[in-house]
Amino acid sequence: MTRDTSWRRLARNPMAMGGVVVLTLIVLLALFGSGLSVHAIDDVFWDRISAPPDVEAGFYFGTDANGRDLFVRTVLGARVSLLVGLAASLISLVIGVAYGAVAGFWGGHVDSVMMRIVDILYSLPFVFFVILLTVYVGRSLSTIFITIGAVIWLDMARIVRGQTLALKQREFVEAARAFGATNRRILVSHIIPNLLGPVIISMLLVIPDAILTESFLSFLGLGVQEPNTSWGVLIGEGAQSMTEAPWMLLFPGAFLAVTLLAFNFFGDGLRDALDPKE
Amino acid sequence: MAHSDGIGTRRDNSLGGAGLRAGVAGNAGRDASVPEGATGRQLLDVSNLSTRFQTPHGVVTAVDGVSFSLAAGGSLGIVGESGSGKSQTLFSIMGLLPFNAEIQGSVRFEGRELIDLAPVALNKLRGERLAMVFQDPMTALNPYLTVERQLSEVLQYHRGLSRRQARAEALLALQRVHMPESARQLDRYPHQLSGGMRQRVVIAMAMIGSPALLLADEPTTALDVTIQADILDLLAEQREAGTAIVLVTHDLGVVARLCDRVMVMYAGRVVEEGWTREVFSHPRHPYTVGLLAAIPRLDDDLCNPRKPIDGQPPDLLALPEGCAFAPRCFCVREICRRKSPKLLEHDRDGAVACYRENPEALPS
Numbered sequence: 358m359t360r361d362t363s364w365r366r367l368a369r370n371p372m373a374m375g376g377v378v379v380l381t382l383i384v385l386l387a388l389f390g391s392g393l394s395v396h397a398i399d400d401v402f403w404d405r406i407s408a409p410p411d412v413e414a415g416f417y418f419g420t421d422a423n424g425r426d427l428f429v430r431t432v433l434g435a436r437v438s439l440l441v442g443l444a445a446s447l448i449s450l451v452i453g454v455a456y457g458a459v460a461g462f463w464g465g466h467v468d469s470v471m472m473r474i475v476d477i478l479y480s481l482p483f484v485f486f487v488i489l490l491t492v493y494v495g496r497s498l499s500t501i502f503i504t505i506g507a508v509i510w511l512d513m514a515r516i517v518r519g520q521t522l523a524l525k526q527r528e529f530v531e532a533a534r535a536f537g538a539t540n541r542r543i544l545v546s547h548i549i550p551n552l553l554g555p556v557i558i559s560m561l562l563v564i565p566d567a568i569l570t571e572s573f574l575s576f577l578g579l580g581v582q583e584p585n586t587s588w589g590v591l592i593g594e595g596a597q598s599m600t601e602a603p604w605m606l607l608f609p610g611a612f613l614a615v616t617l618l619a620f621n622f623f624g625d626g627l628r629d630a631l632d633p634k635e
Numbered sequence: 636m637a638h639s640d641g642i643g644t645r646r647d648n649s650l651g652g653a654g655l656r657a658g659v660a661g662n663a664g665r666d667a668s669v670p671e672g673a674t675g676r677q678l679l680d681v682s683n684l685s686t687r688f689q690t691p692h693g694v695v696t697a698v699d700g701v702s703f704s705l706a707a708g709g710s711l712g713i714v715g716e717s718g719s720g721k722s723q724t725l726f727s728i729m730g731l732l733p734f735n736a737e738i739q740g741s742v743r744f745e746g747r748e749l750i751d752l753a754p755v756a757l758n759k760l761r762g763e764r765l766a767m768v769f770q771d772p773m774t775a776l777n778p779y780l781t782v783e784r785q786l787s788e789v790l791q792y793h794r795g796l797s798r799r800q801a802r803a804e805a806l807l808a809l810q811r812v813h814m815p816e817s818a819r820q821l822d823r824y825p826h827q828l829s830g831g832m833r834q835r836v837v838i839a840m841a842m843i844g845s846p847a848l849l850l851a852d853e854p855t856t857a858l859d860v861t862i863q864a865d866i867l868d869l870l871a872e873q874r875e876a877g878t879a880i881v882l883v884t885h886d887l888g889v890v891a892r893l894c895d896r897v898m899v900m901y902a903g904r905v906v907e908e909g910w911t912r913e914v915f916s917h918p919r920h921p922y923t924v925g926l927l928a929a930i931p932r933l934d935d936d937l938c939n940p941r942k943p944i945d946g947q948p949p950d951l952l953a954l955p956e957g958c959a960f961a962p963r964c965f966c967v968r969e970i971c972r973r974k975s976p977k978l979l980e981h982d983r984d985g986a987v988a989c990y991r992e993n994p995e996a997l998p999s
Contacts, residue, residue: 528769531769532776535769536841538765547780
């Protein structure tokens with residue numbers, strides 16, 4: 358009943374629907390876009406190093422410093438970046454929300470211990486942590502997910518804990534208790550629905566964070582290996598040759614920016630649709 | 636009234652400060668003074684209830700040796716100024732105290748001791764046998780749940796009803812509280828309802844399990860005067876249907892309308908108790924006299940406005956020795972400042988804690 362009205366509200370929001378359309382296009386491009394290109398990801402053209410876009414020859418976005426087609430690299434790089442962003446937001450949604458809600462709701466010693474664990478994970482030097490993981494897990498795409506997953510939910514846990522501390526003082530929580538609700542029931546039916554606003558916002562903030570962290574890890578030689586690539590890697594390379602070959606930064610950068618914007622429009626719409634007061 | 640032998644304050648308990656400290660350590664004191672058979676008939680039996688809060692500034696005794704009992708279908712009003720401990724008495728009965736609270740004494744409901752009852756057993760009673768109506772319907776409802784969900788939540792805590800059954804029950808509950816266009820309200824959110832309608836939803840939530848006892852914490856304070864009358868009628872209807880009511884309010888008019896008995900609290904203690912008519916027509920405690928004198932009336936002389944009670948309610952962290960009301964009392968005696976008067980029975984089936992009324996209590 359209520360879910361139906363939420364979806365209807367979402368469908369009536371043009372900004373949110375625009376975001377959905379753009380995201381769908383980008384996902385489709387990531388999955389099937391390489392078919393639009395006449396070149397393969399590892400084709401090297403020695404006569405076209407750092408060449409500007411040339412539509413007639415099939416180099417829609419130009420080439421990179423190694424003479425490879427930027428279009429096919431941007432399109433395929435989207436796979437890794439989108440996957441990392443999605444995984445990061447899911448991890449912070451599931452682990453961060455559950456962890457923060459439990460800590461805030463139980464309070465007292467449970468809260469102290471749980472939040473000290475978060476503090477410890479926060480204060481671990483990230484690079485050291487990455488090297489440690491590489492030693493034990495090895496270099497692969499999954500290392501990236503584990504590394505990002507291990508730290509990305511910390512912010513969410515803190516935000517959710519703070520919100521829960523405030524929410525559990527509200528009178529309707531007391532009322533639910535007075536009507537015989539168990540702790541679990543209060544958490545599921547009363548606390549978590551009221552957390553949606555801040556949770557959706559921080560979930561969206563996590564996506565660019567994760568995509569950029571991935572590029573940093575790839576730069577260190579973890580995760581994505583040549584000739585595969587990601588938006589983060591492409592942006593990093595593009596930034597180095599920004600003055601002589603601006604298209605190398607422009608195209609992957611624009612894709613990242615448009616994706617994030619679309620996520621934000623969608624997230625705002627989702628939050629408004631789920632909030633009955635809107 | 637049908638509830639003529641309904642309620643009575645037990646007068647055998649010492650409510651003085653010294654007596655309290657001696658007697659609160661458990662049920663031992665209570666059992667010695669009250670025959671088991673006498674308590675068995677009561678729906679609610681509160682005895683020597685004390686609630687203290689550990690605060691950074693010291694220990695606050697919010698409820699100090701309160702005793703009363705209520706029979707099935709009875710109605711009791713608890714009145715007093717802000718901070719007199721009337722709401723905390725209700726929260727203590729419901730077991731809804733914050734972690735820094737310490738509770739002593741006994742609360743027997745349907746023959747079971749509620750204090751130190753296991754959470755699982757307490758959750759079973761709450762909402763089924765024992766329910767509460769909150770002061771502010773703006774905040775007592777979850778803004779993210781529809782009216783139907785609010786009501787069916789309560790049903791799901793206690794009975795595993797299907798969605799459709801729960802919806803039917805929720806509709807019935809709304810009809811019982813005379814919600815206009817009940818079926819349409821089911822799918823609305825709290826912010827789409829007026830204050831009076833929200834309070835109807837809260838009462839419907841409280842009544843959906845047909846509880847034996849309804850605790851109401853200032854149920855009309857946050858509402859318009861016209862809506863107040865409707866809500867009071869609604870509560871009276873629940874009482875007529877056999878639900879006992881404990882109503883906390885600072886509005887004496889509400890008590891006069893709804894309650895057979897009234898209990899006046901000051902600084903956490905009961906200072907006067909009796910039949911509502913008797914207390915209102917012949918108040919005995921100077922504080923009750925002051926409360927009644929402070930009510931504005933239509934025939935008031937506008938040039939001579941009514942006098943409120945002088946002074947401020949006492950600071951619970953620094954209660955005066957002796958009677959807590961002594962600093963504001965118009966007939967204070969020397970003894971009042973030294974020794975707190977006990978709550979003693981009088982011949983009109985009530986009790987009062989004042990040396991003026993009970994000269995025999997004066998130490999010789």
